[in-house]
Amino acid sequence: MKFVRTKSGNLTGLxxxxxLVITGLLGLFAPILMPHDPFAVDIAKKxxxxxxxxxxGTDHLGRCILSRLLLGIRYSLGSALIIQLVxxxxxxxxxxxxxxxxxxxxxxxxxLCDILLAFPTLVLAFGLLGILGPSxxxxxxxxxxxxxxxxxxxxxxxxxxxxxxDFVQAARITGTTGIQLIxxxxxxxxxxxxxxxxxxxxxxxxxxxxxFSFIGLGVQAPIPEWGMMINEGKQYMRQHPELMxxxxxAIILVVLxxxxxxxxxxxxx
Amino acid sequence: xTLLEVKNIEKYYAQRPFLFKRGQEAPVLENxxxxxxxxxxxxxxxxxxxxxxxxxxxxxxIERPTNGELIFQGVNLYEAPSKEKKMIRRNLQAVFQNSxxxxxxxxxxxxxxxxxxxxxxxxxKAERQQKVRELLDCVELEWxxxxxxxxxxxxxxxxxxxxxxxxxxxPKLIVLDEAISSLDMILQKTIxxxxxRLQKELQxxxxxxxxxxxATRFMSDRILVMQHGQLVEEIGKDGxxxxxxxxxxxxxxxxxxxxxxxxxxxxx
Ligand SMILES: Nc1ncnc2c1ncn2[C@@H]1O[C@H](COP(=O)(O)OP(=O)(O)O)[C@@H](O)[C@H]1O
Ligand SMILES: [Mg+2]
Numbered sequence: 327m328k329f330v331r332t333k334s335g336n337l338t339g340l341x342x343x344x345x346l347v348i349t350g351l352l353g354l355f356a357p358i359l360m361p362h363d364p365f366a367v368d369i370a371k372k373x374x375x376x377x378x379x380x381x382x383g384t385d386h387l388g389r390c391i392l393s394r395l396l397l398g399i400r401y402s403l404g405s406a407l408i409i410q411l412v413x414x415x416x417x418x419x420x421x422x423x424x425x426x427x428x429x430x431x432x433x434x435x436x437x438l439c440d441i442l443l444a445f446p447t448l449v450l451a452f453g454l455l456g457i458l459g460p461s462x463x464x465x466x467x468x469x470x471x472x473x474x475x476x477x478x479x480x481x482x483x484x485x486x487x488x489x490x491x492d493f494v495q496a497a498r499i500t501g502t503t504g505i506q507l508i509x510x511x512x513x514x515x516x517x518x519x520x521x522x523x524x525x526x527x528x529x530x531x532x533x534x535x536x537x538f539s540f541i542g543l544g545v546q547a548p549i550p551e552w553g554m555m556i557n558e559g560k561q562y563m564r565q566h567p568e569l570m571x572x573x574x575x576a577i578i579l580v581v582l583x584x585x586x587x588x589x590x591x592x593x594x595x
Numbered sequence: 596x597t598l599l600e601v602k603n604i605e606k607y608y609a610q611r612p613f614l615f616k617r618g619q620e621a622p623v624l625e626n627x628x629x630x631x632x633x634x635x636x637x638x639x640x641x642x643x644x645x646x647x648x649x650x651x652x653x654x655x656x657i658e659r660p661t662n663g664e665l666i667f668q669g670v671n672l673y674e675a676p677s678k679e680k681k682m683i684r685r686n687l688q689a690v691f692q693n694s695x696x697x698x699x700x701x702x703x704x705x706x707x708x709x710x711x712x713x714x715x716x717x718x719x720k721a722e723r724q725q726k727v728r729e730l731l732d733c734v735e736l737e738w739x740x741x742x743x744x745x746x747x748x749x750x751x752x753x754x755x756x757x758x759x760x761x762x763x764x765x766p767k768l769i770v771l772d773e774a775i776s777s778l779d780m781i782l783q784k785t786i787x788x789x790x791x792r793l794q795k796e797l798q799x800x801x802x803x804x805x806x807x808x809x810a811t812r813f814m815s816d817r818i819l820v821m822q823h824g825q826l827v828e829e830i831g832k833d834g835x836x837x838x839x840x841x842x843x844x845x846x847x848x849x850x851x852x853x854x855x856x857x858x859x860x861x862x863x
Contacts, residue, residue: 492696495657499689500760501681501714510710514701 339590342583348572350579353399364397366548373566385555385569386562394550395576401462401551403580406531409466413473416473418520420474421481422508423489425489432482439479447472448534455543462551465535465544473527484516518594526588529581536577552577598767598800599631599654604663606649606824623649624660624824633767636794636801638815640808640844646824648806651772653801656680659678661737668767685715690762692751698745704756705741711763730759734789751782755789762793768800776805787814808844817823820844 368388376383382391424432454468536553538544545551552573559569606624652658665672708727734755775783818830822840
């Protein structure tokens with residue numbers, strides 16, 4: 327409730343949220359909304375110009391571009407959401423555990439994180455994908471892993487900050503322990519910062535997924551992930567730049583919307 | 596009956612955590628030994644930094660001492676199994692100085708006060724409401740206040756809620772660490788009266804920790820004076836003392852009128 331009330335003051339955040347929800351719904355109901363089968367190849371119709379039947383035209387294999395963009399929401403936006411959600415939940419469990427235990431486990435955890443975080447996350451993900459091989463599943467694993475390290479380290483810090491608060495000690499004295507302590511005292515106080523950080527990074531993750539597809543390490547054809555669509559379109563860049571333009575614009579739009587939303591969220595706190 | 600025995604407590608803070616445990620600092624607490632009777636109010640006074648709060652935290656189980664024993668209701672708290680320890684520790688509650696920081700800003704007064712019951716009892720929502728109502732009544736607050744957040748309360752009201760929370764589990768001993776020190780004089784007086792009334796009604800024992808000798812004398816049956824982590828003197832109800840640390844604290848009390856100053860400066 328408070329979220330909505332304070333938000334209403336700044337329109338950009340609300341509009342971003344609204345447009346993102348619409349995008350999400352488009353992705354969710356893509357199978358109903360798609361005018362054509364996004365995988366149906368029809369060479370005879372390749373590079374059709376936009377028409378009533380094919381609102382955005384067709385690609386080099388005669389597939390409906392609009393249908394592919396719509397289904398692509400699931401792969402680009404959907405994967406990013408899954409990655410962020412899984413990473414943050416695991417990070418909360420792991421970060422909370424080491425922050426409450428401290429001692430040797432915490433010490434080793436910090437050293438390990440520092441070593442892994444010394445590599446830029448992209449390099450780390452590259453390495454993992456190199457070992458696992460290119461596929462959608464492996465992109466998810468690699469990006470969940472890199473986000474997880476980063477978030478777990480951060481959440482550990484946030485938890486230790488709350489550890490030292492008087493109200494946590496007061497709660498302990500009245501007998502609150504373990505999960506209850508986390509549920510009643512840590513999460514409610516940390517949730518706003520966590521939500522902001524997760525939202526802020528979704529744009530980055532979408533770009534990374536697309537980037538991996540583009541260089542051939544990620545999602546494979548014919549899956550209409552937006553980065554993959556750009557990859558497929560690049561051979562025809564001179565004659566038919568729209569094959570790259572549409573998915574490119576879609577990525578830019580969604581990333582911008584997420585950054586707007588996160589910026590507004592950041593200012594709420 | 597002896598309620599709490601503190602035996603040879605020592606506390607050092609290691610300079611570095613884990614691995615690099617090399618040098619140790621000067622002790623914050625050294626050979627602290629005393630006992631506290633049921634229903635008694637024992638004062639602990641000392642200058643800032645003398646180790647009073649550290650002692651309080653050790654008694655409350657927030658910290659462990661480097662050495663020493665803590666015996667509460669006849670049970671050694673460092674040897675008891677954790678289940679038993681938890682059941683015994685519920686009889687040991689606390690009120691701290693900074694009343695506002697003792698509350699989770701995301702909880703309402705009702706949520707703050709029902710928390711002890713959620714931890715130890717299987718009460719229905721209606722029973723918890725009844726209990727919280729009784730607690731608020733005990734500290735002379737309105738039930739309507741239960742839906743407020745701590746930030747909406749005045750300092751005096753916050754401290755009353757803190758006291759109410761400490762009372763929830765019907766403890767035997769409450770550690771009051773500078774519990775009235777941040778209140779103005781008039782509020783201090785009303786809170787002291789409240790604490791004394793509750794002490795009588797509920798047969799509570801208090802460990803009244805303060806840097807303020809005057810308020811401590813008013814509250815306590817006995818006073819222990821602390822200096823550099825050691826107990827240096829015990830002041831009885833009659834109030835005679837010799838140790839320089841006690842005299843320094845006494846001389847720091849401002850007389851209510853300059854006329855009184857001369858009288859007070861005379862040694863007793
Ligand atoms: N967590 C800690 N780490 C290191 N030193 C501490 C810690 N807590 C307290 N101290 C030291 O212990 C001494 C006593 O502090 P404290 O018990 O708060 O005194 P008091 O309550 O009498 O003012 C101080 O010198 C303080 O610097
Ligand atoms: Mg103190």
